Amino acid sequence: MLKLTAEDHARVSAAIAAAEEKSAGEIIAVTTDLSDRYxxxxxxxxxxxxxxxxxxxxxxxxxxxxxxxxxxxxxxxxxxxxxxxxxxxxxxxxxxxxxxxxxxxxxxxxLTPRSTKARRVRRRAVELFRTSAESRTAGRTGILIYLSMGERRAEIIGDEAITKVTTDETWGEAMKALLVEVKQGRPGDGIVAAVAIIGDVLAQHFPRADNDVNEIPDKLIEL
Incomplete structure (x- = not known):
């Protein structure tokens, strides 16, 4: 099973803070060992x-x-x-x-079909998004990076303002950067890479204002 170290946590927190310096977006990174016990x-x-x-x-x-x-x-x-x-x-x-x-x-x-794992990971990601990111920012600019390490699958889910200007394909590069590292046994590197790419996309659509405040803590949540 993949594991995250204290150094990984520190690097992800720093990456989130750096990405949010460029935009009004709020990035939440969540990992779990498994999305379902099957x-x-x-x-x-x-x-x-x-x-x-x-x-x-x-x-x-x-x-x-x-x-x-x-x-x-x-x-x-x-x-x-x-x-x-x-x-x-x-x-x-x-x-x-x-x-x-x-x-x-x-x-x-x-022995679990890939389609079953994909559905369960997606369902868990949506549940977590609704409790951790949805409507928690004034501009509805929260975005969740969810990594389920047992299944080695991930989801990226944005709040209302983000979904209006992006599609699922928008996050393809970030997802690829994340999963490439996960498959090599480096989940921390993958999350950092995905956060950087997501930060660039958010900066294009939601540039940071002078009065912008940090509405969600910049940390990696491990369930």
Whole structure:
């Protein structure tokens, strides 16, 4: 899992302060280890493993008798009740084993579809934007940089005044600069690079006024 150091925090804070010196924008940087625990994904794979076991038993019923006699050689040919009980036991065992294996987060993340991770990261970013940046500035010029390090995905979300003069494509360079460093294991460098690019864009659209005040602390928030 990626980690941020005290030096990273100091560098990001300095980068935010430098970017805001040029504009009326307010940049908020937030990171988290994971945007979601993806418990439902683990459950889905466990159910899939259970149905796969049932499908194998349905396709090759003789293997059920073979395993039954192998494990219980003294029991002889299983009755219908015994066979169905054995089927239930196998299905339950497959489900529980798969569910236990899927508790290992690296595997759960690896098996989670990219589209699912993208939706969960986006949803979490929007939630955080609404509580940390939306409508917290007089000019509605707050912007959130959100990095979810477990998924290695990020979101950049701007307040009302920013969205009126930008599009998602506006932040493509900042997003690329961020994720390139994240993939190299340097999240601090990525955030600093993204903040600098975002600061330049904000300076073009919202130049700093003489009476501008710092409305949101210049610091990296780690959840």
């Amino acid at each position: 418990h439902d994904v683990g459950l889905h794979y466990a159910v899939l493993a259970m149905f796969a076991a049932l499908a194998v038993l349905a396709a090759v019923p003789n293997c059920l008798v073979w395993w039954y006699q192998k494990l219980l050689p003294w029991a002889g040919e299983p009755s219908l009740q015994q066979a169905l009980t054995w089927v239930l036991f196998i299905a339950l065992a497959k489900f529980l084993v798969a569910l236990f294996i899927m508790k290992w987060m690296p595997l759960r993340l690896a």
